[in-house]
Amino acid sequence: MKIAQVVPIHVPVPPVGYGGIERVVAGLTDELLALGHDVTVFASGDSKVRAKLEPLCEKSVIFSEERREPEGCHLQAMERIVRRAGEFDVWHFHFNYLHLPFMRRHPELRGMTTLHIRLDPSDVKGVVEEYGELPYVSISRSQRAPVPRVNWLGTVPNGLDLGLYRPVFDKEDYLVFLGRFSKEKGLHNAVEIARRSGRKLKVAGRFDHTQPEYSCRVIKPLLKESHVEFVGEVDDRDKQELLGRAFAVLFPIEWPEPFGLVMIESLACGTPVVAAPLGAVPEVIRDGVTGFLAHDVETMVKALERVSEIDPTVCRQDFVDRFSSRAMARGYVEVYEKLAQRRAHDRLLVRA
Numbered sequence: 001m002k003i004a005q006v007v008p009i010h011v012p013v014p015p016v017g018y019g020g021i022e023r024v025v026a027g028l029t030d031e032l033l034a035l036g037h038d039v040t041v042f043a044s045g046d047s048k049v050r051a052k053l054e055p056l057c058e059k060s061v062i063f064s065e066e067r068r069e070p071e072g073c074h075l076q077a078m079e080r081i082v083r084r085a086g087e088f089d090v091w092h093f094h095f096n097y098l099h100l101p102f103m104r105r106h107p108e109l110r111g112m113t114t115l116h117i118r119l120d121p122s123d124v125k126g127v128v129e130e131y132g133e134l135p136y137v138s139i140s141r142s143q144r145a146p147v148p149r150v151n152w153l154g155t156v157p158n159g160l161d162l163g164l165y166r167p168v169f170d171k172e173d174y175l176v177f178l179g180r181f182s183k184e185k186g187l188h189n190a191v192e193i194a195r196r197s198g199r200k201l202k203v204a205g206r207f208d209h210t211q212p213e214y215s216c217r218v219i220k221p222l223l224k225e226s227h228v229e230f231v232g233e234v235d236d237r238d239k240q241e242l243l244g245r246a247f248a249v250l251f252p253i254e255w256p257e258p259f260g261l262v263m264i265e266s267l268a269c270g271t272p273v274v275a276a277p278l279g280a281v282p283e284v285i286r287d288g289v290t291g292f293l294a295h296d297v298e299t300m301v302k303a304l305e306r307v308s309e310i311d312p313t314v315c316r317q318d319f320v321d322r323f324s325s326r327a328m329a330r331g332y333v334e335v336y337e338k339l340a341q342r343r344a345h346d347r348l349l350v351r352a
Contacts (some may be wrong), residue, residue, distance in 0.1 A: 027325030159328030
């Protein structure tokens with residue numbers, strides 16, 4: 001099968017640091033190649049993929065020396081993509097929704113969209129419902145709940161390369177928070193949980209520049225707490241050490257998380273996760289098996305008392321079985337085949 005992966009230009013594929021979509025697409029691409037498919041990645045020119053690369057621009061936004069407007073680049077790219085529509089069996093879009101009008105007006109653009117965002121905000125929900133006849137894939141069952149009546153082809157959980165992280169069985173007595181420092185991610189909860197449990201909290205990630213007042217008023221003072229160690233933004237090598245040695249990873253979110261890559265990164269390292277059961281979390285963490293689900297700070301502190309019951313080997317195996325790039329690629333191949341079968345059926349109907 002000839003497959004095109006179309007990725008935003010914000011960071012390269014794979015990312016050097018932050019970049020969830022790009023890390024997922026890199027792993028998916030490698031596994032599709034291993035399965036014998038012909039894959040081309042449409043992404044920023046500084047991407048380093050094993051497949052063929054079609055640059056949408058010279059450099060990603062994060063590494064560009066000039067101010068970039070990604071929407072302009074994406075629009076120009078879509079015009080070029082439409083002209084090449086017939087070259088691929090499947091166009092797999094990882095844009096949010098900028099490409100949807102092109103797909104509606106050019107049926108020769110045989111494609112589908114993986115939505116990587118939450119769908120409950122009214123503006124996002126309205127756009128997806130407007131283009132509800134187009135084919136979509138969700139990354140969790142809970143993600144699709146706000147728009148149940150659009151053309152869902154299936155749910156394929158995100159996955160990561162099997163070799164990206166390794167399990168660690170010699171744990172230390174610290175907790176980890178990894179992610180954006182935004183209110184919905186719950187860093188303030190993690191600091192309180194660690195304080196009550198009497199453990200050090202290592203904090204990795206970056207400030208959310210869309211919430212400057214929250215960053216100054218809440219986050220910066222928290223990072224100065226005596227039991228908190230701020231380690232900054234980390235790459236995959238640093239994540240291996242940080243997550244692998246941790247007693248547990250805290251995921252005390254306050255929003256309907258559409259997936260949560262941090263959780264499967266932790267499982268890949270053999271580290272249990274204590275998380276709030278919101279959004280996709282119950283689909284990722286098996287309560288009492290790969291971590292614990294708890295609704296508030298108090299119950300999370302109590303859950304930490306049972307973390308030693310969790311077997312790191314089980315955490316790693318759950319990652320391999322359900323959240324590896326290999327498992328993800330097999331899921332997407334099923335979706336691609338379903339899409340092809342629908343097209344064949346539609347052609348038969350037209351001829352009849």
